[in-house]
Amino acid sequence: MNTNVADKTETPSIAIAMEDRKATSANRAKASAEKLDFWYGTNQALKNINLVIPENQVSALIGPSGCGKSTFLRCFNRMHDLQPDTRYSGSIVLHPEQVNLVSKDVDPIEVRMRIGMVFQKPNPFPKSVFENVAYGLRLRGVGNRTELAERVEKALRAAAIWDEVKDRLADSALALSGGQMQRLCIARALATEPEILLFDEPTSALDPIATAKIEELISELRNSVTILIVTHNMQQAARVSDFTAFMYLGELVEVDATSKIFTNPSKKATEDYITGRYG
Amino acid sequence: MGKGAFSSISYRKNRDRAIELVLLACALVAVFTTLAIVFILISESAAFFEHVSIRDFLTDTQWTPLFDDAHFGILPLVSGTLTVTFVALLVAIPLGTIIAIYLSEFATHRVRESVKPVLELLGAVPTVVYGYFALLMVTPFLQQFMPNLPGFNMLSAGLVIGLMIVPYVASVSEDAMRAVPRYMREGSYAMGATKLQTALRVVVPGAFSGIAAAYILGISRAIGETMVVAIAAGMQPTLTFNPTEPAATITAYIVQVSLGDLPHDSIGYQSIFAAGLVLMIMTLVFNLIGFFLTRRFREAY
Amino acid sequence: MAAVMTIEELRRGLSWRKNLDKLFVVVGLLILMSCLGVLALLFLDLVRDGAERFGWDFFTQFPSRKAERAGILSAWVGTSMIMLVTAIVALPVGVAAAIYLEEYAPKNWVTGIIEINVTNLAGVPSIVYGLLALGLFVYKFDLGQSVLAAGLTLALLILPIIIVGTREALRAVPKAIREAAYGLGATRWEVTKDHVLPYSTGGILTGLILGLSRAIGETAPIITIGALSFIAFLPDSPISSEFPFLNFEWLRSEFTAMPIQIFNWVSRPDQAFQQNAAAAAAILLGMTLAMNAIAIWIRYRFRKKINW
Numbered sequence: 001m002n003t004n005v006a007d008k009t010e011t012p013s014i015a016i017a018m019e020d021r022k023a024t025s026a027n028r029a030k031a032s033a034e035k036l037d038f039w040y041g042t043n044q045a046l047k048n049i050n051l052v053i054p055e056n057q058v059s060a061l062i063g064p065s066g067c068g069k070s071t072f073l074r075c076f077n078r079m080h081d082l083q084p085d086t087r088y089s090g091s092i093v094l095h096p097e098q099v100n101l102v103s104k105d106v107d108p109i110e111v112r113m114r115i116g117m118v119f120q121k122p123n124p125f126p127k128s129v130f131e132n133v134a135y136g137l138r139l140r141g142v143g144n145r146t147e148l149a150e151r152v153e154k155a156l157r158a159a160a161i162w163d164e165v166k167d168r169l170a171d172s173a174l175a176l177s178g179g180q181m182q183r184l185c186i187a188r189a190l191a192t193e194p195e196i197l198l199f200d201e202p203t204s205a206l207d208p209i210a211t212a213k214i215e216e217l218i219s220e221l222r223n224s225v226t227i228l229i230v231t232h233n234m235q236q237a238a239r240v241s242d243f244t245a246f247m248y249l250g251e252l253v254e255v256d257a258t259s260k261i262f263t264n265p266s267k268k269a270t271e272d273y274i275t276g277r278y279g
Numbered sequence: 280m281g282k283g284a285f286s287s288i289s290y291r292k293n294r295d296r297a298i299e300l301v302l303l304a305c306a307l308v309a310v311f312t313t314l315a316i317v318f319i320l321i322s323e324s325a326a327f328f329e330h331v332s333i334r335d336f337l338t339d340t341q342w343t344p345l346f347d348d349a350h351f352g353i354l355p356l357v358s359g360t361l362t363v364t365f366v367a368l369l370v371a372i373p374l375g376t377i378i379a380i381y382l383s384e385f386a387t388h389r390v391r392e393s394v395k396p397v398l399e400l401l402g403a404v405p406t407v408v409y410g411y412f413a414l415l416m417v418t419p420f421l422q423q424f425m426p427n428l429p430g431f432n433m434l435s436a437g438l439v440i441g442l443m444i445v446p447y448v449a450s451v452s453e454d455a456m457r458a459v460p461r462y463m464r465e466g467s468y469a470m471g472a473t474k475l476q477t478a479l480r481v482v483v484p485g486a487f488s489g490i491a492a493a494y495i496l497g498i499s500r501a502i503g504e505t506m507v508v509a510i511a512a513g514m515q516p517t518l519t520f521n522p523t524e525p526a527a528t529i530t531a532y533i534v535q536v537s538l539g540d541l542p543h544d545s546i547g548y549q550s551i552f553a554a555g556l557v558l559m560i561m562t563l564v565f566n567l568i569g570f571f572l573t574r575r576f577r578e579a580y
Numbered sequence: 581m582a583a584v585m586t587i588e589e590l591r592r593g594l595s596w597r598k599n600l601d602k603l604f605v606v607v608g609l610l611i612l613m614s615c616l617g618v619l620a621l622l623f624l625d626l627v628r629d630g631a632e633r634f635g636w637d638f639f640t641q642f643p644s645r646k647a648e649r650a651g652i653l654s655a656w657v658g659t660s661m662i663m664l665v666t667a668i669v670a671l672p673v674g675v676a677a678a679i680y681l682e683e684y685a686p687k688n689w690v691t692g693i694i695e696i697n698v699t700n701l702a703g704v705p706s707i708v709y710g711l712l713a714l715g716l717f718v719y720k721f722d723l724g725q726s727v728l729a730a731g732l733t734l735a736l737l738i739l740p741i742i743i744v745g746t747r748e749a750l751r752a753v754p755k756a757i758r759e760a761a762y763g764l765g766a767t768r769w770e771v772t773k774d775h776v777l778p779y780s781t782g783g784i785l786t787g788l789i790l791g792l793s794r795a796i797g798e799t800a801p802i803i804t805i806g807a808l809s810f811i812a813f814l815p816d817s818p819i820s821s822e823f824p825f826l827n828f829e830w831l832r833s834e835f836t837a838m839p840i841q842i843f844n845w846v847s848r849p850d851q852a853f854q855q856n857a858a859a860a861a862a863i864l865l866g867m868t869l870a871m872n873a874i875a876i877w878i879r880y881r882f883r884k885k886i887n888w
Contacts, residue, residue, distance in 0.1 A: 077763065079759070079762065079763070082762060084686060084687060107288065107292070109288060109291070109292065109765055109766075109767055110288055110765075112762065112763060112764065112765040112766075113288070113764075113765030114765075116763070116764070117763040119756065119759060119760065119763070121756060123754075123756035123757060123759065123760040124760070125757060125760065125761070125775060126757075126779065135761070135764060135774070136764040136765065139764060139765055139766055139770065140287075140765075141287055185760070188760075188764070189763070189764070192764065192765070291767050291770070292767065294769065295767045295768055295769045295770075298769050299680070299684055299768075299769075301676065302676045302677070302679055302680035302684060303680055303684075305672075305673045305674075305676035305677040305680065306676070306677040306680040306681055306685070306694050307694065308673055308677065308736075308739065309677065309694055309697040309698045309701055309739065309740070309743070310693060310694055310697045312697070312701060312712075312736050312739070313697045313700060313701060315712055315716055316704065316708060316709075316711075316712045319711065319712050319715035319716055320708075320711065322715075323715060374611055374615060377607065377608055377611050378608065378611060378612050378615070380604075380608065381604070381605070381608025381609065381611075381612060382612075385604070385605050385608060386608075394612065396876055397616060399872070399876075400869060400872050400873075401615075401616075401619060403790075403793055403794065403797075403868055403869070403872045404619075404797070404865060404868065404869075405796070405797025405798075405799070405839060405861075405864055405865065405868055406797065406799065406800075407797065407799045407839045407842050407843050407846075407861070407864075408626070408797070408842070408861045408864065408865050410843070410846065411626065411842070411846050411857060411858065411861050412622045412626075414846060415629075415846070415854060415858075416622060416625060442615065442618065442619070445615055471594075473597045473598060473600070473601045474601050474604075475597070475600055475601045475604045476597065496703065499703055502705070503704075503705025503706070503707070503708075504705075505705070505706065505707045505799070505800040506799050506800060506839075506843065509843070510843065510846055510847065530705065530707050530800070533707055533710070533711070533800075533804065534707070534800065534803055534804070537710070537714075537803050537804045537805075537806065538803065543719060551711065551804075552711060552715070555707070555708055555711045558705060558707070558708065559704070559705075559708055562703065562704065562705055563700075566700060566703040569703075570699065570700075
């Protein structure tokens with residue numbers, strides 16, 4: 001895959017020959033990681049990552065424990081900045097503006113207002129369902145009650161949970177089931193219309209039925225937002241994503257259309273992981 | 280929403296920065312308090328030491344700053360403080376440790392949960408009330424066995440202070456013992472040891488620095504105790520280590536002077552700061568030892 | 581080879597050790613009960629000694645040379661005023677300091693120094709705070725021997741208690757809540773204000789009440805700054821009838837407080853005055869225990885309310 005970011009006036013395009021119905025023949029890039037390194041203290045956790053995240057597609061990050069996939073994910077919304085002694089080098093360029101998300105000159109708060117995240121363990125606020133979704137909007141200065149109500153409903157519908165909570169908007173979010181809480185967290189993130197939505201192992205704490213609902217949701221959401229998902233469950237990556245990137249020990253080993261990665265990977269390391277030779 | 284929202288980001292960030300400075304200022308109050316204490320004690324003591332030589336201060340056996348023939352030896356006050364502390368420790372260390380071992384190793388969960396809040400309450404009783412006990416209940420009671428015991432004496436005060444710090448010593452020691460990991464106890468039980476043997480041979484040595492910290496901090500509290508001694512031990516500075524006599528501690532002396540009416544720049548006024556400085560140094564030494572012991576204990580587990 | 585110990589010897593040794601165990605339980609329980617029992621006895625004696633004095637008169641009269649007519653009016657009013665000042669000063673400063681240390685402070689030497697100081701101040705004898713107040717508040721800041729000086733002194737004294745209590749309450753809020761808020765683009769203060777503080781109020785309140793219950797019984801610091809014990813007047817009321825309806829004169833007034841009054845009466849050889857002391861001490865003790873009980877109850881209730 002070739003990307004060209006030197007030319008600042010055009011959005012780069014990627015031409016990929018795809019047989020799979022899930023991917024289109026030309027995808028614009030929403031973000032590109034270029035020569036990205038990341039350190040915790042003196043320990044280098046990410047080494048020279050170069051990866052394009054196509055717009056309005058689901059890209060999955062897979063790999064064994066400790067390969068750096070969650071670390072890489074959290075670079076996109078600068079969550080690492082909350083810990084002391086962390087350092088980025090290289091860039092993650094957001095298109096079409098060409099702004100480098102990990103640059104020191106870019107404010108992490110601003111990044112987090114444009115990039116949303118759904119966490120592994122559902123973490124709704126101990127507030128009402130309505131207030132959970134409204135919080136991000138209030139941060140952005142939306143105070144008008146009608147507008148809030150409209151946007152909250154829109155987000156809850158987009159997260160496929162509106163019908164279940166429309167009569168319980170004032171009830172505590174903690175009274176929901178695990179799967180419902182996670183969809184509420186998705187609604188909370190969607191309410192602020194993020195440009196990229198990050199999922200950090202979103203179903204690992206949920207039962208299979210809740211998992212299936214969320215996988216279906218993720219598939220639908222790609223039409224409105226670019227999605228990057230980390231999962232340790234390979235079958236989930238195969239079900240849900242258009243592109244899959246395999247990481248190992250902090251490096252990006254291989255990235256390609258999901259169908260190709262899981263049927264005919266180019267690198268042996270990828271093949272070994274997929275066939276279960278190591279976990 | 281969208282790009283328009285970004286203009287408020289700088290406002291939010293500036294507000295954050297201002298708030299952080301205010302919070303930092305409040306946190307620095309703790310530092311300023313310490314500096315202020317050090318400054319006040321040293322500056323007033325410096326004025327004191329212009330009139331009194333340090334040698335006299337440390338070696339004279341009389342403390343009579345308010346008399347015409349004034350003596351400024353700190354030893355009587357120190358002897359009073361040490362004697363009372365010693366009596367208090369004779370009570371607090373054995374009782375506190377036994378209670379701690381009992382609660383940590385033998386008591387059921389229910390007993391422990393109901394006893395601990397009560398112990399906490401006991402630690403909250405105002406010291407002036409303990410002073411009342413010492414003077415008007417403990418002393419008459421002791422006088423039944425020791426008819427020659429004077430109305431003011433260091434024994435009653437020491438015993439009551441000891442009782443007063445038992446909850447503290449017990450609580451800190453018990454926390455230390457509970458922190459000893461279960462696998463250490465299990466090793467001992469697996470060899471057929473009883474609870475008492477395990478407690479004495481494995482848990483107590485394992486929790487040793489934590490328990491020592493409890494004792495040291497208890498000493499520091501006893502040294503700094505004021506009202507019990509002011510009420511029950513009398514205010515006569517005497518160089519003695521006999522608990523059955525009345526004496527004044529450093530703290531009681533400061534109270535005595537404060538009750539009177541001394542002009543601001545008199546030697547009597549300055550003498551309480553010199554005494555306070557000695558008190559501060561004594562408690563600081565013990566607090567530091569206790570702090571390092573606690574840290575070493577935490578690191579071990 | 582013969583065994584180290586025969587089964588016989590083993591059984592005998594075992595029963596001996598098990599008896600020791602049982603003995604220790606008895607001893608431990610006995611000591612525990614004795615300590616608690618002795619204290620209960622002392623408290624009951626206190627109430628009994630002072631029983632004659634309890635009554636409306638006791639609360640509404642000033643101290644007097646005649647023991648029977650002496651009351652604690654100026655003492656409990658003084659205590660209340662001082663507590664008001666203490667709470668107003670200690671709560672904001674203590675909570676702010678705790679928020680800084682828990683949410684903002686980087687792990688550098690400045691933070692280390694602040695934390696060492698907080699720990700150290702908790703161990704400083706209360707009379708040293710009195711000396712600080714005497715030298716600094718009464719003379720250098722020229723606040724005089726006033727309610728304000730007393731309130732500030734006690735506020736400094738209980739500051740470590742409030743800081744430690746608040747920090748514990750803040751720490752109890754799970755990291756996941758903070759992460760979710762940060763993930764939505766909230767700033768540090770917004771996370772603290774909107775999520776961490778609201779869920780910590782129970783713990784903070786507990787810390788405040790425990791701090792005040794300690795302050796209410798402190799005698800040494802306020803004796804040093806010159807609380808008098810024969811105050812036959814009350815400081816001016818904070819509410820006045822003319823604009824602006826709030827009077828601050830009471831802050832500069834001389835004062836007395838409950839523990840001081842008790843101390844003064846206890847020191848008199850007259851048995852009648854000692855009865856007064858007992859009654860006042862029982863009241864002070866009752867107030868302290870009540871405050872502690874309330875704090876413990878709040879802590880318990882609050883822990884049940886939010887289950888993460």
